[in-house]
Amino acid sequence: MQFLSDNAASVHPALWRAMQAADAPDAPYDGDALSQRLDAAFGEVFGRDCAVLWAATGTSANCLTLASMVQPHGGVVCHREAHIEVDEGGAPGFYLHGAKLMLAEGEGAKLTPAAIAGVIDPIRNDVHQVQPHAVSITQASEYGRAYQPAEMAAIGAYCTERGLRLHVDGARFGNAVAFLGCTPWEACQGAAALSFGMIKNGGMSAEALVFFDTGLADVARYRRKRAGHLQSKGRYLAAQLLAMLQDDLWLANARHANAAAQELASAAHDRLLHPVEANEVFLRLTGPEREALRAQGFSFYDWGDDAARMVTAWNSPMEHVTALARAIAAL
Structure with a gap:
């Protein structure tokens, strides 16, 4: 994912x-x-x-x-x-x-x-x-x-x-x-x-x-x-x-990516580092938390020592997005 x-x-x-x-x-x-x-x-x-x-x-x-x-x-x-x-x-x-x-x-x-x-x-x-x-x-x-x-x-x-x-x-x-x-x-x-x-x-x-x-x-x-x-x-x-x-x-594709990012943002709450106004989500995540998400099959970039960046796309499967949102909320 x-x-x-x-x-x-x-x-x-x-x-x-x-x-x-x-x-x-x-x-x-x-x-x-x-x-x-x-x-x-x-x-x-x-x-x-x-x-x-x-x-x-x-x-x-x-x-x-x-x-x-x-x-x-x-x-x-x-x-x-x-x-x-x-x-x-x-x-x-x-x-x-x-x-x-x-x-x-x-x-x-x-x-x-x-x-x-x-x-x-x-x-x-x-x-x-x-x-x-x-x-x-x-x-x-x-x-x-x-x-x-x-x-x-x-x-x-x-x-x-x-x-x-x-x-x-x-x-x-x-x-x-x-x-x-x-x-x-x-x-x-x-x-x-x-x-x-x-x-x-x-x-x-x-x-x-x-x-x-x-x-x-x-x-x-x-x-x-x-x-x-x-x-x-x-x-x-x-x-x-x-x-x-x-x-x-181009707008239809962007809207899908944005909607996916908003679903992740809704699960992140006070972990958000920046308001989500496009298709990038920056979260506060410790090293063990990042590894816990990766162990569940999610790939994303580390953003320094205590954060991560997650990017959605025009074709991000919503079942993957929902699964990641639930995993973030469960941390």
């Missing part, structure tokens, strides 16, 4: 069917008919013009997007626990040719305008110090916390005021939108670009770089090629993205 990561979940059958349907000759790279449909398809989701590129991994999606915004002598403000800082193996420095990550604090791995200001206000405006060019936030955050629309609006307005571009790492964007019950744009408003996560939500090998500042996409196309991410048969990636948008499959 697997609660390690939504990355370990299987691929949704609709995506297999879409890739099979795409298995016919077409133009190479991103000149195929499916890739050419992405701008309009995502524009309909967000209710505004956008330019959309595909990439095969979340790390490349984040870093190629940021590289289109930030010069090598600049910096990106992000949370100290941000995925780009903690879990991408130095990829931002590689893709951004040495641009600096400027670390901020915030409860639940979330940033606020005040937290951003605390990082950038002391920086002198001269060539001797790295100047901030962008802000990157994660929706939902690394601790499964969702930015409310008002919080997004405040950060977006602050970035505009300070001349900073806003990037949203949306690895679990679907889970955030499903929790918030708002429009997709309200969940990322103010962003110049969004890394729209699909793989954690039932995809196989496709993430979307959604540029609301559409001119940035022209830069990203060159950087994607240079980085080795311009796949020759891009139609298979485009097919996955379009299939996820069809009939809001």
Whole structure:
């Protein structure tokens, strides 16, 4: 009974069917008919013009997007626990040719305008110090916390005021939108670009770089090629993205994962380390308690010495979820 990561979940059958349907000759790279449909398809989701590129991994999606915004002598403000800082193996420095990550604090791995200001206000405006060019936030955050629309609006307005571009790492964007019950744009408003996560939500090998500042996409196309991410048969990636948008499959998948996480949360009570606002559950668990759960067949990651992280997915069997909830309650 697997609660390690939504990355370990299987691929949704609709995506297999879409890739099979795409298995016919077409133009190479991103000149195929499916890739050419992405701008309009995502524009309909967000209710505004956008330019959309595909990439095969979340790390490349984040870093190629940021590289289109930030010069090598600049910096990106992000949370100290941000995925780009903690879990991408130095990829931002590689893709951004040495641009600096400027670390901020915030409860639940979330940033606020005040937290951003605390990082950038002391920086002198001269060539001797790295100047901030962008802000990157994660929706939902690394601790499964969702930015409310008002919080997004405040950060977006602050970035505009300070001349900073806003990037949203949306690895679990679907889970955030499903929790918030708002429009997709309200969940990322103010962003110049969004890394729209699909793989954690039932995809196989496709993430979307959604540029609301559409001119940035022209830069990203060159950087994607240079980085080795311009796949020759891009139609298979485009097919996955379009299939996820069809009939809001991405939201249906996210809702299932969120509901499963809420069932675990309801059994955890005061063990919860963070409110559950997506599909990640962080619990206080001693070493013996973790081993007791594993002995019953549950897999999950330790989170330090006295905690665990459990992640539900689009296809988490509810009987497994209920069994884990009962096991947690019985500890």
